[in-house]
Amino acid sequence: MSRARVSLLALGAALVALPLFAGNYALSVATLILYFAYTGQAWNVMMGFAGQLSLGHALYVGVGAYAAAGLFFHYGLGPWAGVWLAILLCVALGLAIGFLAFRFGISGVYFALLTIAFAEFTRIGFDHLDWLGGPGGLFLKVAQRDAWDLLNFRGPPLMYYYAMLGLCALAFGLCSRLLKSKAGYYWQAIRENEEAARALGIDTFRWKMLAMAISSAMTAVSGVFFAFYYNNLFPEQIFHISRSIEIILGPIIGGVGTLFGPILGAAVLMLVSEGIIDGLAALGWEIPGVKQVFYGVVLLAVIRYLPGGIWPYIARKLKL
């Protein structure tokens, strides 16, 4: 499908060249879009590939963020060390949740509730963890540098943009390869009909656990980025269920289980919502909650009329 390949290369080139045309504000919006595209892709592995609806993914972002931030705050260890701890902890959590859910036959809505419960439990728990700042938050020293300090992940907005772009590209490549491999086939089989999958020799428990591990590991990296980009962490915010819902909006609107869905969804949501807010601001209105109402309406519309997501619809129209 060379039409698709050409489009992909064009998109990649456009994203790489974007900073030439965009100011710092636009760049930060673009970075945020890529952040949600990446995190959405990570969530997609669990849901779109293995069919397990996680509504508590903020858990991994939060644990990843706090792990790396904690190491930096208390021991001065940079994000390149912190990311390993973040991944380790998140994979352990993901496997624990997976083990409990799959061994005890919890699926569907109950699985979603289980993930919510874990995220909420952790949120309240971290509120009481004074070693990591407690409810008042954990603050990392911000050093405004124009030079790129990759070791400590400090630099101008441009650096963060390219870092996120790189992560997105890696995620895309990884998921693309996974989809075409035995793993991808097995996961989709499990998603479609677990009983039939078992009858074909698939150890569904093992493969679902693998999806949990990969998804949580990828999301951990998201958390590390978050920590060093925003430099302040609050349990109430980072673990909150609205963060978890934000993560899944992109993939659901863009198209669950597809490669481009999360990216497209994140872009559409972010661009249009920023547009609405800017429009309102121009009229002199600043109303909290407008953006989220917009998200809700778009989600409603997509689920109602384009249940497969926007991307499959567009792909059909453009014959990609």
Next chain:
Amino acid sequence: MTLLAVRNINKSFRGLKAVADASFEIPEGSVNALIGPNGAGKTTIFNMIAGVFPPDSGSIVFQNRSVHGLRPHQVCAAGIGRTFQIVKPFAALTVLDNVMVGAFLRESSAAGARAVSTAILERLQLAGKRDALASSLTLPDRKRLEVARALATRPKLLLLDEVMAGLRPTECDQMVEVFRGLNREGLTILLIEHVMRAVMALAQHIGVLHHGEVIARGTPQEIVRNPDVLESYLGEDTEL
């Protein structure tokens, strides 16, 4: 050589005896049928062999190795493939991808899996529909897909659960030919069937199940003359 030996297996569900002290043997390379009225326990026996749940007592030995208590994916890996009475296609995947899922059990690369799957699809006359979504198939094609998928796991023994149900006579005959061909190449088959046309055409040995018990065993000629079988089938819907 006996490929599968089922000895004295029992299964009760909340006090209701579904299978009572059933025993039979499947010789290697043969085609066997398990027939009997609805509710006789045939699918329960299949499910026990396939590892969906274990028998309450008794033994199931496959290739001189006990498969009692193995989970379904382990049973498949051991060489027993199965289809389901109500077909379970992977609806959102293409026909080819469906079969590839099965092929990946024995093939490690996608290319290898694709090659094996394409060959099997040819065999079952589904090659023309390889890129169609499984959800778009008619029932006879779905049945063929179900068989193709199971075959992709390269089983030694194939369990077919009422695969002829809903097929027209010509379609039924086509399937019978496919199974005859596979059997000639060495595949052992155990089928549950109500469609006597297929049973008589295919099976070398037949076991008759009634109220969970094996009431008769023998060749097709012996079975159709057996008075117990005729009695238990009175009023039952069979096609000859």
Next chain:
Amino acid sequence: MSLELVANVVVAGVLTGLVYGLMALGLSVIFGVVRVVNFAHGEMMTVAMYAATVLFAALGLDPFLCILPVAVAFFFFGYALQRGLVNAFITRPEHSQFMLLVAVAIIMTNALLMIFGPSARNVQVDYQLESFEIGGVLVDKARLYAALAAVATAAGLFAFFRTTLTGKAIRACADNHLGALVVGLDVKKLYALTFGLGAACVAVAGCAMVLLVDVTPPLGPTYTLLAFVIVIVGGLGSAPGALLGGVLIGVSEAMAGLFVAPSAKGMFSFGLLVLVLLFRPQGLLGRKP
């Protein structure tokens, strides 16, 4: 820590728990019959609470007097929501239905934020500051009245399902969808009716709750999760289970607030949810799934 104090706290927990139970009952009825996970349940509760504050501010109506108009309005809203939106999703995969109501929840919560702003609202009536003394235990008047309203509503709902023809028809739909269709029941209408009833329960619970708690928009998701914890702990499809679950959660919250840090009480509920999901998914009084 005196026994008296503990007794007061437990009683308060039980009474609050009964109101929680009514809210959860609405969820249980909706899930048990229509089989849709109403992820907007807590948000509906919050809207009811806001409605009561608005009626109180505008007309001086005591929240208990608000119950009737708000419940009627919610009944129609629930009916319309089911008929107009949710119905199309009955045959869709579970996560689709779920996300639909998540979208509704998001819209509700943030619409409230847009209209009312983030600061808390409440009602102020005299009897909120008064209490009875029953057998040496101090019982808040407002809390007692709220609990009584909850129990009365639950009893009324229970009677409806047991004795009226419509109620039995709804139970038939819950037991066997296809069978109900075959027998000629207008399942769509009955589903809508059920959703309306569930919404009405939430309305009553909300009007009662606003006497006990200040309302802010983020309360919505909190109550949704609380309702789910209660329904799962108490048992899906069991009316007494919802009330029992509510009381359990109410008491445990109160106790956790007393013995541990008040903010940690949520942890207890979620821990309980995990345990129930793992070891007894049918809850205390529910049927085995």
